[in-house]
Amino acid sequence: MALTGIQIYKFLPKTNCKECGQPTCLAFAMKLAASQAELSACKYVSEESKKALEAASKPPIRLVAVGAGDKKIEVGNETVMFRHEKTFFHRPGLVIRVKDSAGPEKAAKTAEEVGQYKVDRVGMTFGIDGIAIQNDSGNAATFAQCVAAVSAKTTLPLVLMATNPDSISSALEKVAKAKPAIYAATKENIDKMIELAKKYACPMAVRSSDGLNELAELTDKAAKAGVEDLILDPGVRGFGDTLVTFTQMRRLALNKRFEPVGYPLISFPGEGVASPDEEAILAGQHIAKYGGIIVLDHFSPAFVYGLLTLRLNVYTDPQKPIQMKPGLYQILEPKPTSPLCVTTNFSLTYFSIAGELEAAGWPSWLLVCDTEGLSVLTAWSAGKFDADKIAKTVKGQNAAEKVSHRNVVIPGGVAVLRGELEEALPDWKIMVGPREAMAVGGFLKEHWKS
Amino acid sequence: MPGVEIPIEKWTGKIKEVKLGGGKRKEIVLGGENTLPFLSFEGSVPHPPTVAIEIQDKEPAGWSPILLSAWGDAVKDPATWAKKAAEYGAEAISLRLVSAHPEMGDTGADVAKKTVDKVLSAVDLPLIVIGPGVAEKDNAVLVAVSEAAKGQRIAIGNCEEKNYRTVAAVCISDGHAAIAKSPLDINLAKQLNILLTDIGVPADSVIMDLDTGALGYGLEYALSIRERVRLAALGGDAMVSMPVLSHAGAEAWRQKEAKASQGMPPGWGSVEERGIIWEELTALTVLNAGSNIVTMMHPKSVERIKATIHKLMGKK
Ligand code: SF4
Numbered sequence: 001m002a003l004t005g006i007q008i009y010k011f012l013p014k015t016n017c018k019e020c021g022q023p024t025c026l027a028f029a030m031k032l033a034a035s036q037a038e039l040s041a042c043k044y045v046s047e048e049s050k051k052a053l054e055a056a057s058k059p060p061i062r063l064v065a066v067g068a069g070d071k072k073i074e075v076g077n078e079t080v081m082f083r084h085e086k087t088f089f090h091r092p093g094l095v096i097r098v099k100d101s102a103g104p105e106k107a108a109k110t111a112e113e114v115g116q117y118k119v120d121r122v123g124m125t126f127g128i129d130g131i132a133i134q135n136d137s138g139n140a141a142t143f144a145q146c147v148a149a150v151s152a153k154t155t156l157p158l159v160l161m162a163t164n165p166d167s168i169s170s171a172l173e174k175v176a177k178a179k180p181a182i183y184a185a186t187k188e189n190i191d192k193m194i195e196l197a198k199k200y201a202c203p204m205a206v207r208s209s210d211g212l213n214e215l216a217e218l219t220d221k222a223a224k225a226g227v228e229d230l231i232l233d234p235g236v237r238g239f240g241d242t243l244v245t246f247t248q249m250r251r252l253a254l255n256k257r258f259e260p261v262g263y264p265l266i267s268f269p270g271e272g273v274a275s276p277d278e279e280a281i282l283a284g285q286h287i288a289k290y291g292g293i294i295v296l297d298h299f300s301p302a303f304v305y306g307l308l309t310l311r312l313n314v315y316t317d318p319q320k321p322i323q324m325k326p327g328l329y330q331i332l333e334p335k336p337t338s339p340l341c342v343t344t345n346f347s348l349t350y351f352s353i354a355g356e357l358e359a360a361g362w363p364s365w366l367l368v369c370d371t372e373g374l375s376v377l378t379a380w381s382a383g384k385f386d387a388d389k390i391a392k393t394v395k396g397q398n399a400a401e402k403v404s405h406r407n408v409v410i411p412g413g414v415a416v417l418r419g420e421l422e423e424a425l426p427d428w429k430i431m432v433g434p435r436e437a438m439a440v441g442g443f444l445k446e447h448w449k450s
Numbered sequence: 451m452p453g454v455e456i457p458i459e460k461w462t463g464k465i466k467e468v469k470l471g472g473g474k475r476k477e478i479v480l481g482g483e484n485t486l487p488f489l490s491f492e493g494s495v496p497h498p499p500t501v502a503i504e505i506q507d508k509e510p511a512g513w514s515p516i517l518l519s520a521w522g523d524a525v526k527d528p529a530t531w532a533k534k535a536a537e538y539g540a541e542a543i544s545l546r547l548v549s550a551h552p553e554m555g556d557t558g559a560d561v562a563k564k565t566v567d568k569v570l571s572a573v574d575l576p577l578i579v580i581g582p583g584v585a586e587k588d589n590a591v592l593v594a595v596s597e598a599a600k601g602q603r604i605a606i607g608n609c610e611e612k613n614y615r616t617v618a619a620v621c622i623s624d625g626h627a628a629i630a631k632s633p634l635d636i637n638l639a640k641q642l643n644i645l646l647t648d649i650g651v652p653a654d655s656v657i658m659d660l661d662t663g664a665l666g667y668g669l670e671y672a673l674s675i676r677e678r679v680r681l682a683a684l685g686g687d688a689m690v691s692m693p694v695l696s697h698a699g700a701e702a703w704r705q706k707e708a709k710a711s712q713g714m715p716p717g718w719g720s721v722e723e724r725g726i727i728w729e730e731l732t733a734l735t736v737l738n739a740g741s742n743i744v745t746m747m748h749p750k751s752v753e754r755i756k757a758t759i760h761k762l763m764g765k766k
Contacts, residue, residue: 082674082677082678082681083670083673083674083677084674084677084678117717118717119715119717119718120715120717121666212454212456213454216454238761239758239761239762240488240761240762240763240764243488243489243738243762244488244489244491247486247489248456248457248491251457251459252454252456252457255457256455258454260454274757277723277726277727277730277750277754278754278757278758280727280731281727281730281731281734281754281755281758282758284730284731284734284735285734285738288673288734288735288738288739289738300719300720300723301716301718301719301720302718302719302720302721302722302723302724302727303719303723304719305707305717305718305719305724306665306707306724306727306728306731307731309665309666309707309731310665310669310735312666313665313670313673313735314670314673314735316670318670318674348667348668351667355706358706
């Protein structure tokens with residue numbers, strides 16, 4: 001979290017010696033707060049103040065990565081309790097758990113299947129983010145073999161789940177390069193787990209079986225030993241307890257700056273619930289309420305699609321509505337003779353017009369312009385949905401090659417653009433559609449002759 | 451290392467209690483909590499959120515086959531439907547007068563009155579009645595509904611900024627609760643509550659419908675408006691402290707994801723599971739953000755969301 005100039009000023013020598021190039025210490029503090037200067041420019045800051053400044057400028061919840069490369073899961077670094085206060089930044093990772101007791105082939109097959117799961121939404125592709133492998137057998141060699149088999153079949157980040165440090169150690173020997181998360185350090189094994197996390201530079205989960213006090217002691221110990229990429233399991237399960245505890249931890253980290261819980265969470269919605277359905281509902285709660293790494297025991301595409309959609313909703317920046325990727329979208333397998341309609345890339349605008357076209361049974365081409373996620377009228381008044389933009393999108397998306405006609409329907413709300421558009425698109429006939437998406441079926445019925 | 455001190459928020463406000471039913475009818479109380487949803491470690495949540503089942507007065511058209519098969523022939527008659535809903539665990543019935551819509555049958559006050567009479571005598575649950583959503587027709591049929599249900603304390607909606615006087619007036623005279631519907635905007639919600647209380651609707655007889663959206667379709671707005679309204683209410687703003695109603699079922703089941711059974715990408719999974727989880731996640735999200743009553747549609751989602759609420763209330 002960024003400090004203000006005044007907060008930083010308190011740690012400076014207040015001698016105004018000007019050696020940093022600023023007229024006063026306060027001026028220097030202001031530059032620091034604005035990230036326009038480096039603390040090292042002042043030679044006179046005490047070691048103590050330096051440490052305090054570093055600690056104070058640390059994010060209240062650490063950003064932790066599981067895995068390496070472009071598929072790594074990054075969680076943490078959240079700054080608010082409620083998304084409307086700013087936004088939630090790092091989408092929780094959805095991870096599927098397999099067990100080594102199932103045998104390496106079966107575990108690897110599940111991992112492979114899960115890794116192939118893909119679903120498109122608002123022009124983006126989502127899938128499962130990682131695989132957790134549990135040392136159900138208790139045997140280190142069995143575990144290592146299973147982990148190796150899984151990692152041969154997937155490039156997704158891994159979570160290695162064992163309480164026996166030997167199991168973790170033999171698995172890390174095979175896959176440490178991929179930076180898997182170690183789950184979990186507990187009161188009983190923490191010293192050995194810390195050694196492993198340090199040796200292989202992997203993130204480490206810490207699990208408490210006795211509340212937040214024990215958890216704080218364990219993370220404090222790990223941090224002091226130099227293992228700071230931590231993920232927390234406060235040991236609670238189920239709906240009520242996770243809601244309460246996760247809320248308390250987020251508050252402690254953000255409002256009290258209580259560092260020992262300033263790390264992302266790992267949760268297991270499948271533990272302590274009655275059915276896979278309930279697991280999915282609880283996973284939904286963890287998406288909305290402070291989850292980080294969410295480990296699922298069941299993989300059902302319908303549930304996962306629902307959860308990924310929820311995650312997209314919850315983690316949308318309130319200042320930046322969900323946007324469709326601009327492009328030429330096909331509604332109900334259109335033919336070259338089907339209508340061509342123009343809209344904006346605000347997802348709700350797109351969905352309502354696409355939904356109406358579908359409901360009315362009109363195969364059509366829907367040309368989505370980049371309006372930075374604004375709806376028709378807002379985009380128009382902000383100058384982001386004008387004749388120029390529409391003309392460029394028509395050309396850029398090669399609409400003329402997809403349709404055999406030269407008619408384009410624009411939203412009724414921007415009827416004023418017709419004249420300019422006729423100039424910008426001289427080959428096209430501009431048709432002004434209805435103002436409301438609901439009326440598009442009726443409009444086409446009356447005016448569209450294919 | 452010092453012990454961890456759990457931060458407790460001290461709220462000054464409280465959600466108003468609104469009673470529905472009573473007398474020979476079962477009574478439910480909405481609201482009453484003085485803390486954020488389910489955080490009973492720092493306040494009290496005297497009444498768990500209610501799960502109502504939504505039915506309508508006309509055989510549904512264009513509904514998901516999953517929903518239709520769950521209800522069978524009951525959808526042909528609102529009284530039978532209400533009874534079956536009660537058997538499936540509904541804690542209230544939300545009746546939508548679809549047939550009064552000019553394009554859905556254009557039935558009048560007499561039909562609405564009869565339907566409400568039938569439903570009220572079929573079940574002893576509290577009732578919510580929602581008009582067809584067209585101002586003139588809302589006013590015509592809801593006046594008749596109010597009179598038919600006099601003494602039963604039902605909730606009647608919707609009152610909207612552009613059309614609230616008629617419904618508000620009959621709620622006052624017949625002792626019902628008014629549902630104040632506003633479009634995902636805290637200021638408009640507050641404004642409407644002020645208008646309603648100004649013309650004499652008691653503050654304990656207003657329920658807010660803040661608009662819901664569905665999973666994938668604006669649910670983030672529904673979530674944030676509820677959290678903002680809840681925080682304002684607990685912070686002491688009495689004019690947004692009315693209980694919140696969310697039509698989670700109708701919104702979720704309207705979406706393609708809940709309905710489509712053929713030609714969907716494999717990533718969407720089975721249609722049997724998809725619609726239900728769509729409804730459940732929509733309901734769960736608005737409950738965790740602050741809703742005192744959710745109306746739902748599929749018996750399975752009703753069962754699971756009731757179980758979820760039970761657990762969130764700290765019961766095992
Ligand atoms: S160098 Fe340090 S002490 Fe000197 S003016 Fe700059 S901030 Fe102040």
